[in-house]
Amino acid sequence: MANLAALLAARTPPPPPPPLDEDWIREMTRDMSRYAGTYQTTLTPPSPHPSFTIDIDENMDTIGTRIWDCSVLMSHQFFHHMKLIQQSSSTPPANLLNLSGRNVVEIGSGCGLLPIALSKLPCNAPSKIVATEYLPSIINHLENQVKKNDALVEVRKLDWFCSSDVVSCSSSSDTILMSDCTLDPSESPVILDAIEELVVRSYESKFRNCSVSSTSHTDVIVGYCLERGGTARFLELASSRLILSPVLSFHPSYSPTYRGKERYAVVHMCLKPSVLLDRISRLGIDPTSFSNFYNNISTTSITSSLPPPFPS
Numbered sequence: 001m002a003n004l005a006a007l008l009a010a011r012t013p014p015p016p017p018p019p020l021d022e023d024w025i026r027e028m029t030r031d032m033s034r035y036a037g038t039y040q041t042t043l044t045p046p047s048p049h050p051s052f053t054i055d056i057d058e059n060m061d062t063i064g065t066r067i068w069d070c071s072v073l074m075s076h077q078f079f080h081h082m083k084l085i086q087q088s089s090s091t092p093p094a095n096l097l098n099l100s101g102r103n104v105v106e107i108g109s110g111c112g113l114l115p116i117a118l119s120k121l122p123c124n125a126p127s128k129i130v131a132t133e134y135l136p137s138i139i140n141h142l143e144n145q146v147k148k149n150d151a152l153v154e155v156r157k158l159d160w161f162c163s164s165d166v167v168s169c170s171s172s173s174d175t176i177l178m179s180d181c182t183l184d185p186s187e188s189p190v191i192l193d194a195i196e197e198l199v200v201r202s203y204e205s206k207f208r209n210c211s212v213s214s215t216s217h218t219d220v221i222v223g224y225c226l227e228r229g230g231t232a233r234f235l236e237l238a239s240s241r242l243i244l245s246p247v248l249s250f251h252p253s254y255s256p257t258y259r260g261k262e263r264y265a266v267v268h269m270c271l272k273p274s275v276l277l278d279r280i281s282r283l284g285i286d287p288t289s290f291s292n293f294y295n296n297i298s299t300t301s302i303t304s305s306l307p308p309p310f311p312s
Contacts, residue, residue, distance in 0.1 A: 027069050035059065035066040041113070043075065046083045049122040056111045056145050063183075064110040064138035070180035070264050071110065074223045075117035077247075077266060082124050097247060097268075100124040102174040102216055106131050107158055107194060108181040110138070112145045115177075119151040132158035132169060160187070160194045170201035174216045179223040185233040192237050195220055199271045200279040207285060207293050217297055220269035221247070227263060242269040 035058045044051040054075075058066045081097045099118065106115050109131035119129050131146070131153050133139045139157060146153045158165045176198050181191060202218040220242065224231050238244060247266040273294075280290050 039067045039111075039113075041072055041075065043079050043117055043120065045079060045122045046086045052120060054113065054116055054120075054149055056113055056116075057141075057148070058111065061141075062135065062138055064108075064133055064135065065141045067111055067113055068180045070223045070225055071113045073264055074177075074179050074221075074266060075114050078118060078121065082121060085124055097221065098124055099126045099175060102126050103128040104130065104175045104177060105169055105173040105198065106177040106179070107160070107191075107198075108178055109133055109142055109155075110179075112142045112151075112153065112155075114179055115153045116146060116149050116151040119153050126175070128154070130154045130156055130169060130173075132156050134159035134162075134165075158194075160190045163197065166194050166197045167201055170198045171205040173198055173202045174218055176218070176220045177222075178220070180225050180228070182224050182228045182230040182234040185230040188230050188234040188237050191234065192241060195269075196241060196271060196275070196279070200276065200283070203276065203280065203290075203294070204283055204285065207280075207290055217270065220271075221266065222269060223264065223266045225264055238269065241275050242271055244269050 037058060039056045039058050040053050042051050042053045056067055060066065078097055078099070085098055099121070100123075104115070104118060104126045106129075109115055110133065112131045115129045115131040118126055129152065131142060132155070133142050134157060139155060143155045146155060156169055158169050160166070176195060178191070178195070182188065199218045199220065206218075222238075224234070235244075245268050247268050276294075277287055277291065281287050
């Protein structure tokens, strides 16, 4: 027993917990009381726009009624990228997130921090933001947070397992967002089916409206935690259907590692042309006509690079 005590005493003490002002690594602490009460995060747009604070009520009732670190990181990252875009004298650097004029749909919005933050962008702002959830209790909580922060965000029901929900949210989307929803490996195929359906139906709507000059490519931006049980499966399945490219330039205060491990990443996705063309064809659209439409879309994707064209 004495030897055991000596060994324990000689062990290297664990690293101290992360500082609480780094609000995207709260999950590394064990004090669950942090999820009870009001969560606040301050976002800083480029000058001359003033900083502002978002207030979110949290509780432990469900996983959707508390703030997850990844949504905080993504919120700050969009504002950081807005600064970098504003500072660019001509063409913005590659892999920056630019939502200017786009219609945005987030799946699995939870408390709504990310869509609320995006609604406050003073420049490069989306035209429309839709936040979605599936349980009535979470939807009600989400609506309350949107009202509390006086945000121009539409709240809608979207259950990944309900195809009619997915279709109803797809027609006006230019950008699909998702933050830290890869907890369960068994849900990865369903999530990807929903993402694919949103993208395909978005392109269908744009094609049938026949307005190439005002149309954007449909993008997907996913923030994920590498430690979640479903992340590896999600990325494996996603790579078979979508083209993935990392989004760079994290917020400068964010450290991508903690205790030697990477925690979060943000990736830009676009549906592979072969997958999109196959799905579009099944909707009764002539493949050649759609290929010409797709290749002539004049505006860029959410990043500064276009998705690949269809073969001519």
